[in-house]
């Protein structure tokens with residue numbers, strides 16, 4: 491019987507908001523082929539800004555993993571592979587933008603993008619627990635993985651010119667990478683939840699902070715999709 495990790499518990503407990511982030515009308519419009527291409531272009535420009543801010547956040551998680559000093563966990567390798575994919579992702583955004591005639595140097599961050607990037611900045615602080623940062627990292631990647639994989643499922647009518655974008659986050663390799671992030675987050679949460687007695691207070695604090703952080707990620711993701719649709 492597979493162990494139900496803390497992240498599973500959260501997804502079940504906050505199911506409606508999780509569905510709100512992973513089955514958003516913007517994603518459903520890609521899936522049914524009715525997407526407004528100006529919305530897709532807006533998303534492209536804003537997400538490029540987000541991804542640039544996401545790189546130093548992931549680097550900050552890498553530093554936290556290094557400082558834990560647990561070489562045998564393999565955490566650093568997983569996070570480093572994430573930085574490698576972000577390198578490819580940035581190159582893809584530039585290429586995709588030129589394909590759609592979007593001048594990335596002229597894109598200004600909209601309010602939801604600014605707010606989400608500000609949240610990443612808060613999470614980069616050294617005082618933020620590795621457990622909390624890992625939970626956020628997993629949630630951020632998992633929302634995109636679940637959303638875009640939905641656009642590639644049997645029966646979806648995703649326009650051919652958007653399928654490559656969906657593949658970036660919807661492919662099986664990205665799915666496995668998200669599972670690795672989830673395993674790290676679950677292991678950390680498990681450790682925090684069963685902390686030794688003198689540390690109980692500190693650890694419980696990390697678990698509840700991580701849950702709040704998970705919920706905030708979902709809210710920022712919904713705001714980001716709303717902005718892309720132009721319904722914010």
Ligand code: HMH
Pocket residue numbers: 537540541630631633634711714
């Ligand atoms: C807004 N959330 C947003 N953009 C992304 N590229 C990801 C998550 C996943 O990398």
